[in-house]
Amino acid sequence: xxxxxxxxxxxxxxxxxxxxSVAPRPIAFASTIDLKGNPNLSPFSFFNxxxxxxxxxxxxxxxxVRDNSTKHTLHNVIEVKEVVINVVNxxxxxxxxxxxxxxxxxxxEFDKAGLTMLKSEMVKPFRVAESPIQFECKxxxxxxxGKEGGAGNLVICEVVKLHIDDEVLDENEEINQKKLDLVARxxxxxxxxxxxxxxxxxxxxxxxxxxxxxLPEHVKQSMVLTGNDLGMLGNVEALPDQLSVQTFVxxxxxxxxxxxxxxxxxxxxxxxxxxxxxxxxxxxxxLLS
Numbered sequence: 001x002x003x004x005x006x007x008x009x010x011x012x013x014x015x016x017x018x019x020x021s022v023a024p025r026p027i028a029f030a031s032t033i034d035l036k037g038n039p040n041l042s043p044f045s046f047f048n049x050x051x052x053x054x055x056x057x058x059x060x061x062x063x064x065v066r067d068n069s070t071k072h073t074l075h076n077v078i079e080v081k082e083v084v085i086n087v088v089n090x091x092x093x094x095x096x097x098x099x100x101x102x103x104x105x106x107x108x109e110f111d112k113a114g115l116t117m118l119k120s121e122m123v124k125p126f127r128v129a130e131s132p133i134q135f136e137c138k139x140x141x142x143x144x145x146g147k148e149g150g151a152g153n154l155v156i157c158e159v160v161k162l163h164i165d166d167e168v169l170d171e172n173e174e175i176n177q178k179k180l181d182l183v184a185r186x187x188x189x190x191x192x193x194x195x196x197x198x199x200x201x202x203x204x205x206x207x208x209x210x211x212x213x214x215l216p217e218h219v220k221q222s223m224v225l226t227g228n229d230l231g232m233l234g235n236v237e238a239l240p241d242q243l244s245v246q247t248f249v250x251x252x253x254x255x256x257x258x259x260x261x262x263x264x265x266x267x268x269x270x271x272x273x274x275x276x277x278x279x280x281x282x283x284x285x286x287l288l289s
Contacts, residue, residue, distance in 0.1 A: 011065050011149055011150040012065050014150075015065050016187065019045075019186075019188075020186065020187025021187075023185065023187055023192075024186050025045040025047065025048075025186075026047055026048060026087075026184055026185075027044070027045050027183065028045075028047035028057070028059040029085065029086040029087065029096055029128060029131060030042055030043070030044055030059060030083050030086075031083065031085075031125040031128060032076035032077055032080065032083050032125050033082070034076050034080065035080060038105075038106050039109075039125065040073060041108075041113065041128070042061075042100060042109065043099065043100050044059045044060065044073070046059060046061075047059040047060070047085075055158060056140075056156060056158055057085055057135060057137060057159060058154055058156050058157065059154075059155055059157070060152035060153055060154050060155065061153055061155065062150060062151060062153065063146075063147075063150060063151045065149045066149065068148060068149040074142075074155075077139050077142060077155055078142060081138065081139035082124050082136075082139060083123070083125055083137050083157055084120055084123060084125045084135065085134070085135045085157065086127060086133070086134045087134075087180075088131070088183055089180055089182055090182075090183050090196075090228075091181070091226070091227065091228060092128070092130050092231075093201065094227075094228045094229075095115055095130075095212070096113070097201045097235070098209050098212070098234055099112065099115070100203070101207075101208050101211075101235075110126070112209070113231060113234070114211075114215075114227060114231065115128050115129070115130055116128070118134075120136050123137065123138065123160070130227060132164070132165040132168045132180060133162065133163065133164050133180075135157075135162050136161040136162070136163075137157035137158060137160060138158050139156070140158050141154075142154065142155050143156070167179065168180045177194060178195060180194075182194045202235070208237060209236060209237065210237070210238070212230045212231065212233075212234040213234075214234065219233065219268075219287060222268045223265070223268075224265060225268050229272055229275050232280050233280065233283065233287075236280060239288065240281060240284050244285065248282065248285040249285070249289050259286065267286050268287070271284075274286065
């Protein structure tokens with residue numbers, strides 16, 4: 001077994017070792033707002049609960065390893081010392097992942113991820129309506145751990161109000177972990193589902209997903225496709241071109257001879273089948289056929 005001095009490693013290598021070793025990690029889906037009132041939504045897996053009296057949650061928007069830049073979330077909590085931490089369950093995991101795309105300042109990740117802004121009661125940032133548990137928090141302190149890429153910034157938050165969906169409570173008003181169906185972060189592109197184990201989602205870092213707000217209206221309003229399905233579809237950088245769609249239709253013509261004349265609902269069902277196998281490109285070609 002190799003023994004390693006962390007100072008002998010590049011920051012990116014050490015970062016990879018740490019995230020792959022300290023896992024699974026809970027996810028803070030943090031909603032903030034800037035001084036101009038622009039909402040921001042971003043997930044952080046440097047996160048946990050540290051006190052019950054007072055109720056304290058801590059998450060860390062670290063400096064980016066590659067260029068030492070800082071995140072909009074950090075800028076926002078410095079300006080407006082409030083945040084809503086929403087928990088992430090399996091039903092919204094793809095939308096959560098899409099929101100981690102590095103959109104420009106002022107872009108609303110709620111819209112990009114197809115999530116609903118819900119007005120908070122005690123703080124200015126919005127809650128994620130689809131999250132089963134939401135913590136409205138006041139920021140007590142921000143502790144910078146360094147000035148170089150990879151350095152964390154501990155955002156210490158006191159919970160001033162929490163909201164729990166009745167659907168995840170049992171008859172004794174205790175949270176039912178199976179109903180809650182939380183997900184957590186591991187190394188690389190891996191996540192873990194409390195009920196099922198590991199699964200993988202491509203990380204939207206190198207590219208920018210088009211976002212749920214850019215999907216065709218019949219797709220956004222689908223009665224078949226779920227929020228997770230829309231999150232997967234919105235995570236592509238560009239739609240397939242018409243030539244690739246035509247080629248696809250010819251290739252699957254034997255199995256689906258009526259694909260061109262199928263109703264939206266029929267196409268949505270077929271697209272969802274492809275999405276269940278992680279084949280997002282084929283799902284898009286079905287929807288665009």
